[in-house]
Amino acid sequence: MINLGMETTRPSAAASSGTAEKAFSFLSKGWREVRDSAGADLKLMRARANSFKDLADRELENFLNSASAFSAPPLPPAEGAIAEIEFVKRIQPKLSEIRRAYSSPDFSRKVLERWSPKATIRIDLSAIKNAIVSEADVAGGFLDFRIEGVQGRRKVRWKGWESEGEEEEKEEWEPIRMLKTGLKEIERKSQSTDIFGNFAGSELVEKLKLSLRSISKEPQECKEILPLDLPELLAYFVKQSGPLFDQLGIRRDICDKIVEVLCSKQKDYLVSHSLSASEESLLRNENINDELDLRIASVLQSTGHHYDGGLWNDAAKHESTDKKRHVAIVTTASLPWMTGTAVNPLFRAAYLARTAKQNVTLMVPWLCKSDQELVYPNSMTFNSPEEQEAYIRNWLEERVGFKADFKISFYPGKFAKERRSIIPAGDTSQFISRKEADIAILEEPEHLNWYHHGKRWTDTFNHVVGVVHTNYLEYIKREKNGAIQAFFVKHINNLIARAYCHKVLRLSAATQDLPKSVICNVHGVNPKFLKVGEKIAAERERGEQAFSKGAYFLGKMVWAKGYRELIDLLAKHKNDLEDFKLDIYGNGEDSHEVQSAARKLDLNLNFLKGRDHADDSLHGYKVFINPSVSDVLCTATAEALAMGKFVICTDHPSNDFFRSFPNCLTYKTTEDFVARVKEAMASEPQPLTPEERYHLSWEAATQRFMEYSELDKVLSSDSNVSREGANPKNIMKKSVSMPNLSGMVDGGLAFAHYCLTGNEILRLATGAIPGSRDYDKQHCIDLHLLPPQVQNPVYGW
Structure with missing residues (x-):
């Protein structure tokens, strides 16, 4: 449609007439050129058709002559040759009749008329001219170019505003129409027979119907999804600004409250205007955030928008060529x-x-x-x-x-x-x-x-x-x-x-x-420590003495590994632990300072060279002491528990995992520390149960890793399969339909970090380390690498 009814000023009659004459002359000249070109193409098609006809005549003549030559062979032919000759004799009269038919001029003319466009195509250009210069038409109307008729005859028609609301019914795409007809036929048969009894109304049929409706969606259906209003846009902006608010110290529940306030009044409106009846029923128990996401996604999908990547990130990802990840x-x-x-x-x-x-x-x-x-x-x-x-x-x-x-x-x-x-x-x-x-x-x-x-x-x-x-x-x-x-x-x-x-x-x-x-x-724990624990438990069952030594501490000898806390505890309660002796195993940068501090305070500490925790000389100790508060999760503590020893550690988040083990004794105050030491030295640790041993093993640790890292979902081939009762978010994949502000922020931070780390001064x-932005010459020799300037050349003029 060409809308001419938006003009607010009217040009003069002379100017309008001159413009119309120029436009009419231009269109007439263009149409003559198209007509001449079509005539030349038609002549070429006729010439090629005649050449094909002559070639077919020659081939048919050769075929008939060769068949006649075989009619009287010198030797008795095979049965196949006799059958072939008889077949040619039978069809020869029919071939002659067909040859006469297509050789006639009338046949060629009819075929060419059917396959070629009309030699003359008339277009009423006077309507365009009258429409441009007509004052009444300029005031309120529009041109309507339509293709009408079976043979595709083109007409230019002028329509007034009074017919603007009249919508002609859009013809449906033929493959879609045939597929819909087939589905209806299957459903009709399924109602009358038992063979298709389980097919009608199945999830596959419903999804296929929904896909067909989305493919052949009418313009009226697109108009049902109304554009986003200001509260919705503000709510989505606040919702996606979570990373920025986290950096500013704004709590996430405050952001959720703002989103709820902006959208709560329009909750029913969102569902009724954005989703179908089935989707609406699935969202009855969902919160406003999910409804807002689906609302945004539905609007974007109605516009045909497809989001493939962000400002900073690369949309192309590796896809494994083999079956394994x-x-x-x-x-x-x-x-x-x-x-x-x-x-x-x-x-x-x-x-x-x-x-x-x-x-x-x-x-x-x-x-x-x-x-x-x-x-x-x-x-x-x-x-x-x-x-x-x-x-x-x-x-x-x-x-x-x-x-x-x-x-x-x-x-x-x-x-x-x-x-x-x-x-x-x-x-x-x-x-x-x-x-x-x-x-x-x-x-x-x-x-x-x-x-x-x-x-x-x-x-x-x-x-x-x-x-x-x-x-x-x-x-x-x-x-x-x-x-x-x-x-x-x-x-x-x-x-x-x-x-x-x-x-x-x-x-x-x-x-x-x-x-x-x-x-x-x-x-997890090295399997060797679990075997040591099983061995000690067997010795205790036989009545043998499993632990012949007292307490020890093992760790890299730096102050941050708990040596400062240990010396302070023993110095403060030196009199309470007068008979307590502790062996310390470790090497490190602060060895000399740690030993000097212990000697000055006259502590009963025996410093020994560092060794592997699985060493046989450490199996006889009954109590492991670890006062460190800098560890995230002390491996030595887990190993000592696996060997069936008592562990005395501080009440600290790094030891939360070990609290469930009965041999783990935690303390909060220095007085508690003294009580725990005396308790451990006067009693025997409990043997580990099979469940506790498994909890410490690497098999259990790997299972926890797969679950909490979501690696099991990534590696699973069924991770993308829809399941019954799935979350409504699976109905509409938002990540593909619209950009994620959080991802854009993450990409921007990565780009900023890349720029900062590229500056050697910063x-x-x-x-x-100086020169650590690239590897050096010795690395190239050891690892057989190309020099950095070859791997990442810098181009200049």
Whole structure:
């Protein structure tokens, strides 16, 4: 339609007439050119039809001649040849008749007339001319170009405003009409027979009907979904601004209350104007937030809008080419450094790969020899990654008792002496091949991404899970100007968790409350410790003395690992624990200071060299003491419980997981500590039950990890299958229909972090290792890598 009724001023008669004449001349000239072109095409089609006819005549003549040649063969022909000749003789009269028919001029003329357009097509251009210059028509009317008639004759018709409301019935698309007719026929048969008894009214038929209605939706149906009003837009903006309000300190329940106030008065209106009757019945028990989401989605779908990505994120994700999914576990340490981030991810990789449901790759840092001498115990070094990989696999198989089938890969890392930690060098994500970039498990995601300058993990991987191991804020507060540093690190950690992870698992409530996080202990105990516990329980059943020693403490000898709290407790109650003796096993940077402080206070402490907790010399101790408040989840505590020992620890969130074990004795005050020590030294620990042993095992830890990280849903092939009674959100996929403001905020934070970590001055000011934005020459030699300038060239003029 061309609407000419919106003009508010009328041009002069002369101007209107001149314009009309020019328009009429232009249209006439154009139509003559189209007609001439159509005539030339028609002549060409006729010429080609004549050539095809001549070719068919020749081929038929050859066919008949060859059939006649076979009519009198010199030798008796086979039965097949005789049948073929008889067939040709029978059809020869009919072929001659057909040949005469299509050779006639009338036949060619009729065929060409049916397949070609009309030689002359008339269009009434005078109507256009009259409409332009007509004063009455300009005042209130519009042109209506329509195709009418069976042969597609085109007409230009002028309609007044009085006929604007008349809507002609839209013809339905032929395939859809035929499919609907078929479904109606099946339903009719199902009512009269028992064969289709279970088919009519089934979920499949109803969904197919709904799909057909959506495909062939009439314009009137689209008009039923009214546009969004201002309260709805404000409510959705407040709802999607949750991440921003979290950073500003505004509680989430306040945001929910604002949304409810904005939309509560229109709740019935939303349901009645946005959803069908079936969807409305499903939403009767839903809250206003779900109804608002579906309202927004329905409006966007009615406009045909489809959201494929955001401002910052990459919509293209990896899709696995084989049947198995790929899990990449990235950690910040490696054996032989006996730290939690080296041991626990190694066990996680082994037990995830043991199920054989997914391929697993463990990524660990590779240190140059100069850094290896500073980190690994007893000056142990490796000449190649293959040599270190062999050491790791031998250590693991000796403890788990089975051959773990997973891949070990290395990425460049550098050791920070001041922080006693390994910092990734370069973009860690680039060392995971594209076909394996499916699911990522970031052990210590904040540590891995403090100085990460590369691709965003959530853009590279389909699902990213972060596991928080360390309470960094507690360590930082002990340093100079620790309160200020902790303030900035807290917000940086929030940014990293929000920008680079889909889900974050905190081992205990001792860590900071990160976005997208849940609390769950997903670590287990080395099977070797559980076997020691079973052995000690068997000895006690036979009446043998299982524990021949008293109490001990084991841990890296740095003040933050609980040595300060331990010395203060023993010094304050020195007289109450006069006969109490404690053996301490550990090595570390603060060894000299810790031992000097104990000697000055004349404490009854026996300092011994650090060793593996599974060492036979430690099996005879009955009591393990751990006063640390900086741990997130002490691995040594879990190992001591697995061996059937008493554990005395502080009443702290890091020990919440151990409270359910009867051998775990917690204290709140220093007086409670003395009472717990005397109680443990005077009694015997209870043997672990099978349920308690399983609760400590890596099998149970892996099951908890799969559940709380939502990895079981991601890996399950049935995760996208609709189930009876599913949430109404499954009716309409909002994530595909509309942008998510929270995702846009996360992408913006990731982009800002990328820009900040790309500046070397800012990196050095925040404590990064110089030159750690890219790996160095020695890493290229050890890991057989191309130089960074070749991997990521900088183009210039």
